[in-house]
Amino acid sequence: MGVFTLQAQALSTHKPGELVEVSLDQLHPTQAVIGFDQIYYKLGRFAEQRSKLFDEYCETNGQGDSSRVNTASNLLDLASFDCQSPVGTHSKGMKTVVMGPGGAFYLTDGHHTFSTLWDQPGAGPQLKMWVKVTDDFSDSADSATFWTRMQHAHKTWLKDGNGQSINPSQLPEHLGLKNMQNDPFRSLVYFTRGAAFGKPSSAGVTPEFLEFYWGSWLRAQLDIAPFDLGERSGYRKALQAASALMVALPGTALVGDSGFNARQLGGYSSVNSKALRKTVHDKLPYVIAYKAAHH
Structure with missing residues (x-):
């Protein structure tokens, strides 16, 4: 599924429970659908209550709420705002990934949150976030073996926007409203x-x-x-x-x-x-x- 960087390949050895920083465009969906209206709610709210956007960012990284947020704050400039705690302090609610062949990151929880940030003005595909590794299936011999392991572990949702079954090959490459189905x-x-x-x-x-x-x-x-x-x-x-x-x-x-x-x-x-x-x-x-x- 595309070309992966040496950095991503190296991370394939990370053990379950470890935290990894990734950009949103490195995350491969394990489901084809999201509820668009949930995304619309978040995007609409963030447009009116800007501090909530930074709260979402910090909470998703396991850092509690945000602080020191002002009109100059920018998610792509970490020096422009603060989070209350270090990354992973509250790791229980962090989003999760499975490591796949070639060091690819397969997102298993967080499709709505990260799709919102993908489409959020001032954030987007290059935004870096922290995720928690739950499984390392990077030693799978091939794609078919990997997806069999994913299905047995209940780590993928293989249905389309109409509730019909799909194959792993039909999953989107990336997150975001333009890539996911409703x-x-x-x-x-x-x-x-x-x-x-x-x-x-x-x-x-x-x-x-x-x-x-x-x-x-x-x-x-x-x-x-x-x-x-x-x-x-x-x-x-x-x-x-x-x-x-x-x-x-x-x-x-x-x-x-x-x-x-x-x-x-x-x-x-x-x-x-x-x-x-x-x-x-x-x-x-x-x-x-x-x-x-x-x-």
């Missing part, structure tokens, strides 16, 4: 977080692709065509409908073909109406305004 159901799930589901309460690691499992299930349950997702009222009704369906699923019921039940995927037994109203009030306006300005 899955509107993934956006719906993002905006129902805290209203219809949350972090699973059971012990153990949160399942990979949790939001995609919910989105894939929702696709078979909800026809979103009648909802106008370009205006606030229509989007609110879609979120209400999605939330109602999600909480109606018994905790022991499997969520589609995910292999997990609703409780394991953090499903609630009733809608948190307060959280849903907050999302409609605080987040949807950014989505709607961004769409109106850019489409």
Whole structure:
């Protein structure tokens, strides 16, 4: 998948748990889709609340919130702002990669955050970020072996924007809105977080692709065509409908073909109406305004 630098090849020996600095254009997606509306929300918010952009940068690097941010601050100039802590201080929430053949970096968590930064004015493909290595599959004999290992480890989501299965060869080379496909159901799930589901309460690691499992299930349950997702009222009704369906699923019921039940995927037994109203009030306006300005 392209030509890799000697630096990238050398990093193929990094062990799981190590932190690595990469530019966004070095990261290869392990999924073909993102929820565009989630990206629109972030881009819209960053345009109005500039300090939130720097908070996102610092938090993603495991550095807490940002500080000393002013009109001259620039993500490509690290001397122009500060983060509260050194890189990796709060590493639990950092984005993750798997090392592939030739020292390639395969992003397994962070497609939305890094696609936002890819399309963010003043950031872009050359922006450097820190990621955490979870697995080193760089010793795979060939591409087929690598992707077999990735699938067995549940490190890739091989479906397109319509929920149809794809092959690894159909994955995009890079992040960003122009390279990724849109899955509107993934956006719906993002905006129902805290209203219809949350972090699973059971012990153990949160399942990979949790939001995609919910989105894939929702696709078979909800026809979103009648909802106008370009205006606030229509989007609110879609979120209400999605939330109602999600909480109606018994905790022991499997969520589609995910292999997990609703409780394991953090499903609630009733809608948190307060959280849903907050999302409609605080987040949807950014989505709607961004769409109106850019489409």
